[in-house]
Structure formats: C-alpha cells, structure tokens
Amino acid sequence: MSEHPTTSWQAMQNGTVFYRRQQLYSILGKLPDLGDYIIAGCRYGGPLAMMRDNTKLIAVGRATPAHAKSQIQVYSSAGEGLLLFSWDHSRIIRFGWTLNEQLVVLNEEGVYRVYDLQGDYQQYSLGSEASEVGVVDARIHENGMVALTGSLTLLEVKGWEGTRPMTLANPNVTDPPLSWAVIPPDSNISRHVEVLLSVENTIYTVDNLESVDQRLSQGPFTHVSPSPNGKSLALLSASGTLLVISSDFQRRMAEFDTLNVPSAQGNVKQVEWCGNDAIVVTWESLAVLVGPFADTLQYYYVGNTFAITETDGVRIFGADVCDLIQKVPVSTLSIFRPGSTSPAAILYDAWESFTQRSPKTDESIRSIRPELAAAVDGCIDAAGQEWEPYWQRRLLSTAKFGQGFLDFPNPTDFINMGQTLKVLNAVRYYEIGIPLTYSQYSYTSPTHLISRLTSRNMHLLALRVSTFLSLKPDEVLKHWASAKIMRTRPVASGTGKEAELDSDDEVCRLIVDKFKQLGGVEVSYAEIAKRAWEVGRTGLATKLLDYEKRASDQVPLLLSMKEDRLALKKAVDSGDTDLVYQVLLHLHKHLTLGSFFRLIEDGGEHLALASRLLQVYAREQDRDMLRDFYYSDDRRVESAVLALEEASRMVDPTARISAVKSAQKFFSEDKDRGFEAKMMDESARLLTFQQQLEAEADGKVVFFSQSVNETIRTCILNGMLKRADKIKSDFKVPDKRFWYTKMYALTEVRDFEGLDAFSKSKRSPIGYEPFVRHLVEKGHSKEAVAYVARCDPPKRADLYAECNEWRMVGKECKDRGDKAKLQQLRKNCPNSLIARELEQIAMSMK
C-alpha cells in the first residue's frame, strides 16, 4: 500500500491551501551535475536538453569529455538518455523546445536548426542582417522565438517552418538587457508576441508596433519570468526583492524578500512559476515556493536543481530525484483534507466502510443523497489527479460504488477517466519517461501525446495507445514507415539475404501491407516517398508515390526527382491550375527553352491545359518566350494575333505599321487565312494613308489608328470631303455605310447645306427616312422636315409627327385620306390647340 496522499502535502496560508511534492522519478546517478550545464527543459513532462557550460570550471576526471566541441545531450524526465549530438557550427547562443518536443538550437550567426528526437534536423536562418551583426541572445517559446541581435534589435520568428523573421519595434537601448523574457502570442491579449526587457531600473515592453517604458523603479531586475498564462510577471531585483505584478503593469500582487530566506546560499538560480499562482525561487539545493500572499514553503534537494514551469505546477530536478510540485487540486483536497465533510469525502468514507463491511456505509450514503452525483464526479476527477495507481484505483472504485446509488448513472466520465489513466500510467513508466499530468494531457490532446511517442520511435506503444483511444493510426504509421525506410537503408556490404530483404520492392510491400492491414488508407504516401527520396532511394520513392492519390502532394516530389513529364501530367490531371503553374515555372527555370517547349508540345491534347496556361502567363510576363513558343510550333494565327496585340500597344506609327505587316505575313503563310491576310493588308494600307492624312492636316488632326468609318468621319468633320471619297473608293466602302457615315458626320458639324447637297448628289441608297430620324434624334427637327417629303408617302404622316410638324401631319393625312392615322396621331399631340386643329381636319374628311 502506498502512502496516503496527504503525506506529501504541505499547508500554506493558515491551512487553506496545500501544495504537494510528488516524486516522479528517482534519477540518482543518471544525469551529470546540473550545475555545470546549461539546460533547457521541455514543458508537459518533456525531456531536458543539456550543454556543458563553458564558463564554469570543471574538475578533470574520468567523466569529463575529452573534446571541447559543443555537445548537446537530451535526457527524458526519468533521466534516460534520448539523444546526443555534437554541434560543429559557431557558438550556440540558445536552445529550447517547441511544442512538438523539437529542440531548437540557435547559433551566433543567426542560423538555427530544429532537431527532432531522432537527431534529424531542418536548418533555417534569421536572414543576412542577423548574420552580419550577430545574435547575442534569444528566447525560444513553444511556437516561435525572439532573437536579440548584436545591434540590439529584436527579430521575431513565428512557427518553425522557417518563416521570414519580422523585426519588432526598436527598443532603443544602448546596452544588452540585464535579463529578458517573452510572452508568447498565445497567452498575450493582443495575440502578438510581447518582449520584456530589463533595462536599468525598469522594464521595457516591446511588440511589433512600439516599445514602452513601464517606469518601474525597483530595478534592475536580474530575472524576468512571465506566468504560463501570460497574465502575471515575476521580477527579481538585484537587491533580492521578488516582485509579482500583472503583465499589464497595472497591479502589484505580491512582494517578497529573497534575502530573508534562512537557508539560502549564494545567488538565486531560477525564478519559475508553479502553475499560475505561485513562484518557485531556486538556489543550489533549495527551492522556495512563494505563494500569492508571500507565504513560503521550502524544499530541500541534494546538489544543484533545475526547475521547469508547467501549466499546473513545477517540475524540479535534483541530483537524485525529479519532483512535481503543485497546488493540491480542489477535488483531491475535498476528499483527503483532514476533517473534510464534503460529499466526495463522505462518499469515499462510505466506500471504505463498505469494504470493511461496516453498516456505517448506508448512513453516509443517505446523508449525501442529494449531492451524490457531484460526489461521484469529484471522485473521478480526484482519481485523475493521483499519481499512484493504488489511489487511482481506490478513487475510481469509490466513484463506481457511488454510481450504483444514482437513479440515472452516466458512466461516460468514469470510462473516459479509466482509459485516460491507463494511458497516462503507461507513458509515465520510467522507460518512457513522460510524466504527464491529467490536466496537461487534457490541454495538449491525445494526438499530441501520440506524436510525442512516435517521435521517440515508440511505434508499438503509440499504435496501441491510438487504437485504445480509437484514434486514427495514420500519424503513427507514417512515422513508422519513414523510420522503416531509414533503418532498411541498403548497405553495400550486406549479405545476400539482408540485401534481398531490404530491396525496394520488399520495403514498399511491407509498408503498403501494413497500412492496408491497419486501415490507415489516409496516410499520405507522398510524405513517405519524399523521405525515401531524401535518403537516396529513388526507386522506392517512385514505387511509393504510385500509391499517392493527391496530385498536390505527388507533384513537388516528382519535380525534385526530375520526373518532369509525369509531374506535368499529374498536375494537369488534378485540375489545379496553380499546381500546373508550379510545374511550368519550375521547368521553365530548369530546362532549356527548346526541351521545355518540346515537353509541352509532345504532350498533345493531354497537356493542352498546360500549354494554354503557359500562353496566359507568357502573354503577361514573357512575350518573347511566347513568340518563340508559337514560332517553334508553327502557330501562324497565334503569332499573328500576338503581333497585332503588340501593335495595338505601340505608339510609334512606323513600328505599328510594321507590326501589322508582320501579322499580315503570318496570316498569309496559312492558306486558310486568306481573308485575315487581306484584312491586315487593308489595315496596313489604312494606317499609311492615315499618316498621309495627318501630314496633309499639318498634324492638327489625329487620324492614326482610327477605323475606316472614323477616318471618313474625321475627314468630313475637317472638311476634307475629297479625301473621304477617296477612302470610299480605295477601301470599297459600300454606298449604304458611306451614306450613313457621311450623313452622321455632316449632321455633327451642322453642315445642313452640305447635307442637303449630299442628299441630292444622287438617289440615296438608304432612303431619306434615316435622314429625318437622325436629324430629329440630334435635335434638328426643323432641318429634318425638308426630307420628309422625299420619304415613302405612307410614312410621311408619322415622320412629320416626329418632327413636331402637326400641320403637315394634318395635311399629309388629308391628302392621303387616311383618317385612322390622323386619329391615332392626334392622341400624341402636345397641346389642345393642335389637337383641335387636327380634329377639324379629321372632321372635314369623309
């Protein structure tokens, strides 16, 4: 039987709040002396990364590494070595952990690598500016980092995909800050990162917009530490005063003098948070927990310590133990607090009586009947908070026992908690070494846990956990397959049997079979194939890629594998035009123009989309390339259209004419385009003639690039009637169109005499009605009247009406004896006077 939970409790604030110190692992002798190392701890029970602190002297001994090269060691919370790699770049400035348990290592040149737990890494850079001035310090948080450059500016990196760093507002400080910290975007109210710099006596807060002096006077501060939820700050001044304030600097929450701690020796090592409401200040072999009201609890350790803030507590490593110190959760407190009379406590008591076959059970249950459901929930929750399976089981039994008395028991929570605890106990096992608490697990989600397991190459456990929690095994399988490919790297010196086993077909079959067997059909084969390609197994990659259904995943890999035609085909098939562009642009860059064109042309109908998209792109961006493309494919019509398009943009007349002529030439080379060639010939002739016209008009009139009709019109507007006639004959303008055009133009210049002469020059091919209508439309009713008489007799009455010549309407109708028409038109007449007149005429008719 494990000790009673309360044995690890310690009271604070007159016994209303308890903190407990839970020993997670015994790590005696597993870790080197923490004092000699620079350490970065990963939250949520994650591992420790350690690097030898070169500023410290070390006794030469057996354990001392012989070489001076930087080396980073990673240990799990249980002290198991996970990874060891050496660093051969320039000096490491900082390392830290991402949310996904990847280790970020940044050097003084602004180059950073993101390592996974297998030692594979991606390398990124903070940009040229950072590498020039150098990086002096950085703060790495879960989803990004902020680097302090040599010129004391701040660069922010968001995410870990190598995004371009953003420059934050310049803090304008002259010396590097004494200490500094960042509040990550997630826990900041503005959702953007905030940097806290301890400068002189005060703190500067810097974000991407501004740098603000918060005007504190107690500084300088040697430690700045924001709480996990970003709402409070713990500041330790050089004079040893610990100050707790809200992160908006509006409220001061607590003050505590660290110099008064009796057994503290030397300097404060760390100021970390324990959850969001208490602070841990560590010295060598001592950790002091400072509560919200400056009450303290002291914990002694052997040797140097290292503390890691967790969202619900703090993990402390000593030389021999790894502890979790946290506030005792409410549910646990209400059950186990001595003298507690809460329903949950009574339920627990009842269950204990029941196991001892005591009749007290019944009485207890009765007394809490109304709150029984809450009591059951309390027990379930408390079970989740316990570390020891013994107590978990007892509390869950209590809950189950209590449920029996409920009218409508709902076992969902109970079952979930049981499952969760099973998983948590499994990963807390020292060989796995992930001391995850229930609330951390709820916060980070089961899938996160699974990815952490896979990144440790614990595929079987991960698979079992995911099946147990009925999650999709995709991620696990994907990781497994990548690992499999890495492991089965063909070795040249392999014996016959091994070589056979490791052959591409075999591995591919293994992977595909495993996926099918486990139903992981949604696994992206492209990612695995990429992995295979990266390790140089092109054959395997091609085979795996065949299983990929999504073109957007296939194509980039195919491109990097130089499978150009296949990549283009897949992209076209996908219908995703952007993907096609991706391929086209890539190929355009990497192939010679000739083979690039050939690739597209040879594709024929199948690659028509690619060919068309290339034309769309080239028309806007690269006309020379388009011209070559059309030329190489003998596309005369397209070449001609391209020439025309260019012509329409040209200002210089001669260039334009020659462009039109070249279009004409292209058309004439295609025997089906005789009409177009002829038109272009006309066009070129017209342009030349227009140049001539402009010269005749002393450059005062613009003719160039007008249409035939417009040219005629412009000639007439400017009195060049002869020229208009010449155009008519030169370009074989039909009479009708010429008459309309000329009539419109003469009306426009109000040359009514000219119009009259024109109308009489010969019999109008368009009749005279259009004259009347057009003149009326343009507001020249008076001039229009004259033409009515020359129109068809039956229409005259209507036309007179349109010209507002009502007397003539009457006369016309009378002459023609059309009484019905008269009656009809009379309805439209403008005033009664005319109406009466028309009425009279109508009367006079029979």
Next chain:
Amino acid sequence: MSAEDQQNAELPLDTNLLKEISKKALVDALNSVHGSKTLVLDPSLAGPLGLVTEVALLKHHGVDKMYWLERGPLSSSTTNIVYLCRPLVNYVKIIADHIKRHAKESSKHNYTLLLVPRLSSLVSRLLEEEGVLGDITISAYNLQFLPIADDVISLEYESAFKDIWVDGDESVVYDSAQALITLQKLFGLFPRLLGKGDYAARLINLLTTYLTQSHDSSTADTLLEPSSNFDSLVVIDRRVDMITPLLTQLTYEGLIDELLGIRNSHVELPASLVNPPSNVSADTAAAPPAATSSTSLRKENKKKYHLTSSDSLFKELRDLNFSNVGKQLNGVARRLDDDYKTSLQSKTTAQLRDFVERLRGRLYSEHQSLRIHTGVSELLVPMTRTEQFNKSLEIQQNLLASYNISDQISSIEELIAKGADIETVVRLLCLASITLGGIKVKALDNIKREFLQAYGYDFLPLLLSLAAPSLAILLPNPLPPSTPSAVQASKFPFASLRKSLRLLIDDNPEALDEVENDISFVYSGYAPISVRLVQCVAQKGGVLSNPAEKEKTLAPDGSKKSNADGKVQAHPIVGWKGFEDILATLPGKTVDETQNPVGVIAPLGGIARPKNKTTTTVVFFLGGCTYTEIAALRWVARQNRGRNFLIATTGMITGSSIVEGIAGIQKATAGAKDAGI
C-alpha cells in the same frame, strides 16, 4: 418527423451563412496584421467585398486608409500595408513597384499580400523575379460564394467566361469546385451530380476526386453523408447554351442589366433618382448635403443603388417581363394611394398615430422604392423604343424561328452600316451562326469585312476568338476542310432542339403576356435552353407542356384556392431520364453520378428520403448566368411543392459583357484614388 422539422425544411437554405464566413475570414486576415494598416484594394474586388462587409467594419479592424491598387506611387502613413487582390500578373507588378519605390525612399513598411481566393505560386515566382519576395508576407483570403439574392450565390468572377473558353485557363473551374466543396461542407454532400458540357464534366470530376482524395482527419462530418438539404447539383456549362446570353433579356432586372448595367447587385442611377428629395424628411437629408453639393459640380452625377431582395417591391418586379412592369407599378402606386387615403379618414388620434408610424416605416420605404423603380422604368422605356433596340429584337426573334434567314444577315449588315453598338452586332452575328449552323462563307466574309472597317481592324482577334475551336460561335458554313473534327462534331442542333425542348412558344402573344405559363416569358416567347435542361432534371413535365395551362383546363373555374394548393409535389431526382436522346444530340459531355460518402455503398436506386421534405436543387452555371435564367428558374420553383432552387454561378453576365470581355473593351470604372466600398 415532427411538424416543426418539416416547417424548418420548407425554408430555403440560409445563404447568409456564406456571407458570415467570408466576413469572418476577412476580419481574421486583417487581425493577423498587428496595428493600424493601409488597405490597398483590387478595384474588381471592391464590389464583392461590398457584399460582405462595410467600411466601418474595416475601420474597426485597424484599416486606417484605403486605396485602389493601381499604378503610381503609394504613400502610406502606417507601417503596415495590406494588399488585397486577385492573383494577376499586372497587380503583382504594381505591388513590386510600390515596394521598390518605398525602398528607394527608405520608408520602411511591413507588407502583407492577401490573395483571393487562394495562394498562387505564380505570384510568388513573379515577386521573386522582381526581387521583393522576401519583403512581403503572402497569405490567402478565401472569398468564395457570396449571396447576391436569397436564392442566388455568386463567385463574382468577372472574366470567368473569357478565362475558360478563350484563354483556356481553367482556374475558375478549380476554384468553383473548391467553392462547391465548401458548400457541401456546410450543408452536406450532393446526393446526385448532373452536368452537361465538357467543363461541367471536368468540374464534377474534380468534385468527386476531391472526396476520394481527402484525408479523413481533415474531412468535415458533413462530407461523410449525403445531405438531407440537397437533392442534387446540376452543372450547366455556359458553352452548352450560348444562345440565351446572346439574346436581349426582357425581364425587368435583366433589362436593367442590359441597358444600365448591374455590377455586384448595384446599378448606377442618376443621383437625383437615388437620393430622396430633401423635403421629404428632414432626418434623411441631414447627412448627405455636403456630399451632394461638392459632387453636383459634375454634370451627370451617378450614384450606386443596391438592388436587394429586401426591397419587397423589387422582389415583385425583378422577374416580370418588362411589358408588365408598368402595370405592376401602377397597381402598387394605386394601393399606396389608397393607404394614404384611408388613413386620412382616420378618426381617432390612435388611428392617426398608427398611420404616422406606418408612414415612417413601411409606407415610407415602399414609397421610396416605388419612386426609384418608376424612375428606373422611365429610364428604360426610351431605351427600348430606339430603332436599334427594336431592330435587334426583331432579328433575334426571326433568327430563333429561322425565318427569312438571308434577310436577317443583311439586316445585321445594315445595323453595322448604321453604326450600331459593336456588342449588339457581335451578339446578333453569333446568334445567327449558332441558330443557322454557320453563316454562308461569302456572306460571312463580307460581313466580317464590313465589321472590321466600321469598328477597326483591331477587332480581328475578337473575330478569331469567336471562331476558335474552344468557342466556335461564329463559323462559316460549310466549315473549311481544315477545321478540327471536334468543331465539326460540336455543331449545335438548334432546329431539332427547338422542337424537342419546345423552345419557341408560338401561342398568340396576347395570351402570353397575361399568363406567365412557361419559362419562355423571360424572352417573350423563347425558353432558355439552359433552364429547359434543368427542367429535364427537376421538372420533367415542364419541358413537354405548360403545366400552368394544363391546370387551367383541369380547373376551369380557376378558383384561386385550388391553384394555390394544387401545386404538384416535385418528383424525385432521377437524373436525365427521359431526355437522354436529346442530351446526346447536344455537344459536350453528359454527366449523371450518384455521390456516396467515402467508403459507403448506397442502396441501389438512390437514398430513400422522406416524401414530403422540401429539398434544394443547386443549379451551378459555369461561366456565368443571366438574370432571365434566374427568373425562369424561380418560375420553375414556384410550380412545384417540395423543391427549392439555389442558383450558383461564377458571375452575372450579359451577351455584351461576354463580348466586351473577349474584345478587351473596358468600361470606365470609378477612378477615385480613395477606395470606397
């Protein structure tokens, strides 16, 4: 199923959800940039954005100033500059130019580029070539379907038609598929996919392959089962029915679009018409005077007016044949007048107060909208009286009836001689070519020559595009021997369709005006093929005969009650059944697929569904649709119980907008430097 459920089912889908999503995405995109920012906007996006949000919201999210994205320097007082545009080469160059200028002036800015609707590797590459890729953060703003009426959602792509059938750029098809997938994510899977036309087939193919490819973890639950809201998706590829957009639309809204132009549900009207006369009410006049006095300097001041479904009068009018609009307006005017009169007789003060309340509220707004729509009709009437308009209508009707063909061609020639609009002429020419199966070579060459001389030789590429195999709507007859076989095969069987799909209603025209008893009312006697095809799926009876007419003969007393309740329950969707032969004669692929969720095999014969539940048929017009088609589909929806239509389109088009798009004619847009939405 409970009664309440059934009632809910009767309501059409809430398309406003789409608007809210777009709005939220915009706000999120803006908030991702910290602090105040200058927004530089693609002018073609201003309209669509106006449907999503208002300037106040942008201001609220830190937008300090807004500019159009156009050539020339950009001076910004804020550090952050946010560009919002479609991924066009042109825009990228302007942006690169801005950045370079700023670098030269050494003014430091943070640039963010929001691409609509998704990221583009083309843009990244261009920015890289310009050497500014490192200075700009690129992300996407996924603007998809926007509700432009209760039952119409649109992607508001202006150039969709040209992109697909002239340039061969299928981005629109892909984006449409993405947008339809979003729709499915919201409301569930379309149980059945029907389509006509090659690109419709392509789109449906993209939809189905997406499902098989999607990774389960990222798949929304709604994609796992067929929707109970939808009964099918019908995709009509614009190429399948080119006739409809070429005709002049004759409904009220269609005519407004033809003659005044509707952009993003807004029409530009003379300001005097939109602004209420200032003496009507003091409080409305208080705000705008400053604006009106400053702008009245310009001669013809135009103002944008939003045509919305919330305007109840417009809702009544928009789908009417224009010949009936006057009557309707008259009726409303009379009713309003009566309302005023009865209230003048009100005796007690309570009655009077009640009247005043109404006057301020409903009556006032109704009065306003009556004034505006009367004004609009007054604008339209003279335009419909012009010779060109009537001549063009006459030619259209004759061509549809294949009446006196050679005369029609010479009439078109005469229109050219008279200097008619280029759009009108091209529309008529194409219409002639489609309905006649090509124009006689000699006549065509002659008319093309006339055309080029009248409008300029620069339009030769336009004629070539119209004749190109992908579009093939202006062809000689017989086709030259060198034409690709695809073109020869895709000859449009208009004459047989006219009979089999009952396109022309030659009942006496007077009766037609009285009873809107067939979808052909939208073109005064011609039924759009596209909508007939939808009827082939969703209202099979309507293709064969006029249901309204039949009803009349069944209930000769014509009592209103029997009419209202006598609506037939819509038949279930059984694909093209019964019309396969007709569809086979139409060029382009025919698609009919049942869509099953991943890994689930549906029972044969489709999914059994409750009989009385109202379902929605989504009709997607790939390449744009006209207002007449919407009106016709609304009419179809009214005929049956249990089926709603949701009309989705890549954009609203008219024949003229198509022609302008291909010819590259640009209508002048507002050129103010400060952008307003």
